[in-house]
Amino acid sequence: MTDLPPVPFRNPRARHGFKSRTCSVTGVGSYVPSRILTNDELSRMVDTNDEWITTRTGIRERRIAAADEATSDLAAKAAVRALEFANVTADQVDLIIVATITPDMLFPSVACLVQERIGARKAAAFDLEAACSGFIYALEVGQQFIMSHTYDTVLVIGAEKLSSIIDWTDRNTCVLFGDGAGAVVLQSRPRSHGLLTACMGADGSKAGILCMPGGGSRIPASSDSVASRLHFLRMDGRETFKNAVLAMCTAANEALQRCDLSIDQIQCIIPHQANRRIIEAVAERLQAPPDRVFVNLDRYGNTSAASVAIALDEVVRSGRVKTGDLLLLLVFGAGLTWGAAVIQW
């Protein structure tokens, strides 16, 4: 990354004594499965139609992983692309963090499976679960390891095979989600910028509005839990919608305030891709120009922890951002959880 002129705004990290080190995003990558599931196909599976899905959500199609393709397979492919972009070899990676709610199995972690798959022999590896907000949570955690000089190279991945926890008979949810993975490489680059701030929030009192009740220690898998369809994602859509708009706006304002930035200084906003109406409502409240808000949910639907990671990769590779541009990432998900990050490219 090239050297940049002095930052025209306050870097919030400086307040915490981290002046000596910055954390840059040196690589981006993503992978989506090749199988496309269209709205018309869904209308042959449940009582829905392309017009309803498109007008209520903005989604036209989503990607579905193959039966023999698990979350770690998607994650590893995105990771390899991010490493290539950063010109970093797998054995240089110190730490792998995977944000996911659809691990291959309860344990070991997807991160360990990715470590083996890509050959990152010396890397520590763990998963992090903050549902659709997981990628920003993982970015912040990864950044802390860089800033504290604990590690030099951190691979952060958001990856999901949501099709494995979707109730394909429930029209309220099955039209919304898709599979995919996105990854970034975090490194310290002297005299360049990168992740300026990441803020995170949570409200466990609303855990019930978006959850998968079965398969954990509360309701272990049994023939009863399977018969009661407890191993599928459940969502109160309207409640989730309201909270998503509020939380993403709050997170955006906090992140901007921490950096002494206003919304018109941001060149590209990358919101969690759950519903076009949520994105429009957030943009309107933040008074963000629509042409600065990136949307790709028409092609992928909601890919949870992978959503913003895939979008970031597409934004960067499309040439839409140039060195020095400011990006605002916004997420919201089950927990409830939310977050925002400001990146200077």
Ligand code: UT7
């Ligand atoms: O990543 C985590 C964050 N997730 C989200 O942020 C998702 C947030 N929620 C949403 O995006 C929206 O609430 C939904 C897209 C899930 C639903 O949109 P809505 O405008 O809130 O619709 P609704 O739930 O109020 O349902 C309106 C009607 C209902 O029919 P009745 O009860 O009014 O007769 C639903 O049964 O639409 C019906 N409906 C459908 N109709 C056709 C719900 N799903 C479908 C469908 N096709 N797929």
